[in-house]
Every structure is written in C-alpha cells, then in structure tokens.
Amino acid sequence: MKLNNAFLTHDDGDQKLLVSTGASKFSGLVRSNETAGFIISCLEKDTTEAEIVAKMQKKYDGPKDAMERDVKKVIAQLRKIGAIDG
Template sequence: MKLNSGFLAHDDGDQKLLVSTGASKFSGLVRSNETAGFIISCLENDTTEAEIVAKMQEKYDAPKEALERDVKKIIDQLRKIGAIDE
C-alpha cells in the first residue's frame, strides 16, 4: 500500500499535513500528530502495516499491540478518504 498520488504530504514544523490535490473525492486538509505523521511518511513508499509497525518499534518505546492499534486506526481513516492505494 502507498499514499495516493492525489494527496501531498507536507511537514509543517510540528505537524504533518496531508493535502488533497483535487484529484480525489476528498477535498481538504488533514492535520496529524507526530504518530500519524510518521505513518504518513512511511506511506510515501510502498509498504505494509507490519513494516510500519516494525519501524515504529524502532522509534517509539511502546508495546507492539498499541502500535498495531494506532497503525490500523490511522490507515483505516486514510482509506476512508481515499488517501491510500492498495
């Protein structure tokens, strides 16, 4: 899976912004916290949920189960707006 080309990711200091280019049904801007921003950054290249969780384990000191829940939640939300290509 990968970030849909109809969306642009942009670092804005403390936040990662996801902007629709108008090439998708979703029109707007998504502001994310650090965790969601990290996941979005991972999605800039073709990846899997398991690979994202593994990268998060290297960066964050958190239980694997919590990271898996966070990754699934963020990816599900991005899927709902059409931001992910499978």
C-alpha cells in the first residue's frame, strides 16, 4: 500500500501535512502529529503495516502493540478519505 497520487505531503515544521490535489473525493488538508507524520512518510513508498511498525520500533521507544494500534488507526483514517492505494 502507499499514498494515493491525488495527495501531496509537505513538512511544516513539527507537522506533516497531507493535501488533496483536487483529484480525489476528499477536499482539504490533513494535519498530523509526529507519529502520524512518520507513518505518512513511510506510505510515500509502497510498504506494509508490519514494515511501518518495524521502522517505528527503530525510531521510537515504546511498546510494539501501541505502535501497531497507532499504525492501524492512521491507516484506517487515511483509507476513509481515499488517501491510500492498495
């Protein structure tokens, strides 16, 4: 899975922004915290949930089950707005 081409990412200081190009049903801007921004960055290339969790474990100190929940939650929200292919 990866981000849909109808969305662009932009780093805005501490936040990662996800912007609809207008080629999707979703119209708007998504602001994310550091964790969600990291997940979105991982989705810029084709990846899996397990690969994202593994990358998070290398970058952050925390329980794996919490990371898995965060990844599932962010991906579900992105799917809801049509921001993920695959």
